[in-house]
Amino acid sequence: MNMIKDRINKIGIPRAISYYNNYPFYFGFFKKLGVDIVLSDKTTSDIINKGSHYVVSDTCLPVKVFVGHVINLLEKGCDTIFVPSIQSTGYKINNCSKVRGLPEIIRNVIDKPFKMIEPTLDKTENIGLRDFCFDTASQLNINDISLVEDAMKEGWRVYDNFIMMAKSGLSYEKALHNAINDKFEIKQIELVKPLSVVIMAHGYNLFDERISLYLIKKLEKMNVKVYTSLNVSVEDARNSINALGEVQYWANELDLTGTAAYYLLNKKVDGIIAMSAFGCGPDSLMAEEIAFHAKKDGMPMLHLNIDEHTGEAGFVTRLEAFIDMLSRKKRKLGGKRNIVKPVEYKSKETEKEAIFTK
Ligand code: SF4
The missing domain is CATH 3.40.50 (Rossmann fold)
Incomplete structure (x- = not known):
């Protein structure tokens, strides 16, 4: 029975x-x-x-x-x-x-x-x-x-x-909070900040604030505009990987290589920050790829490796030194680079195809 x-x-x-x-x-x-x-x-x-x-x-x-x-x-x-x-x-x-x-x-x-x-x-x-x-x-x-x-x-x-809310510029936390509480809100005004960076990282490293040691908030406090994979459509991330002559192999590559490549190719930021887990093979390969292309293009890049022993003090020192260097470089260039339009949410079908892909 x-x-x-x-x-x-x-x-x-x-x-x-x-x-x-x-x-x-x-x-x-x-x-x-x-x-x-x-x-x-x-x-x-x-x-x-x-x-x-x-x-x-x-x-x-x-x-x-x-x-x-x-x-x-x-x-x-x-x-x-x-x-x-x-x-x-x-x-x-x-x-x-x-x-x-x-x-x-x-x-x-x-x-x-x-x-x-x-x-x-x-x-x-x-x-x-x-x-x-x-x-x-x-x-x-x-x-x-x-x-x-x-x-x-x-x-x-x-x-x-x-x-849709995240792509309009709402923070990860805010977009998630709204979505699960059935609220909808689009960020209308994008303030132009003196500097901008893109962070290439897995969502589970970057948006877990304890793991990332509040990286996004620290940069925002330094008056730096931060872009992440949430600001890049799947289509743009894929096309950017291909435009660098690379082939997507890793599932998370859209969040890392694709996101960094998009801003690198479009000269939309002043610098790239790669944040990866110590001992992660895929992360180190992707960071190396981007470092190679960034060097060719003269785009400054900082690579932060994290593990459970990563201390706040050394982390902040490296970050401040990098931002300081970006500032000086930008002054030398006469303030060029870094005019960024909000990314449009292009097609739901494309995003649907991509869920569980990043
Ligand atoms: S090895 Fe790298 S890609 Fe795999 S779970 Fe760890 S951090 Fe993520």
Whole structure:
């Protein structure tokens, strides 16, 4: 006799890795399915220390942070946790082995009883977003096809609103807060600042303020306009990678190479800041690529490497020295470069194709 299993009505989402690009979609999707979300707390030193304790020391910081967030959810009493395995986000556009194997890492390092919801996205193998969503629902014992389809639509709606607000110039935090509270607001006025930079970094490093040591806020305090991957359309990021004569291989390459290349090619900023995790192979390759092209073009670039021991003092000193150098260079050039128009949100279809790709 077939037993009908009870549906699971609560899921914990670690505030790490794919959360930073995909949470608006996850939020709309689970809400429509009728599944309550428990989010882990914002990253703290305690979360980082707990995560670091479970994995070997040369694991990259974002994975240590992810493990720390899973522990945080378990401490909150959450016994069902979302740990997707995002293998590839386009044909042969791959994530690194740690992101691909996240469920395996968690299973092997955390010896506590809990249920993992671990859907796979692997476009190289034709396992697309629809499969990913149905797999997620099925692991929650939800098998109502039209409900899952409606949940996907709601995910896109929330995600679209988020991306439109972010592209208009709203901060990541503000755009996310508005999107999940069903508010819509477009930033109308863009103040021209004396200097501007683009940051090339994974969303999970840059928008996690503890990991990035508040990099965006620090630059804004120095009166520097900051551009990130949220200001570049997927199409522009892809075209810019190609225009440099490079080929996209890594899933996060749009956030890193594509974003930096767009501003580099269009001479739209005064400098580039690459922020990458210590020990990350893909990050160091992408930073090297951009450093090569930036040098040819005379565009100053600063490379910040971060790990759990990165101290605030040295970080700020390097940042201040870089901004100071940009200022002097600009004065010498007579204030040219750096007229930036807000980026338009071009086509929802293009962005939809790109979700889970950055
Ligand atoms: S891409 Fe780099 S930083 Fe990100 S999870 Fe993989 S190894 Fe770590």
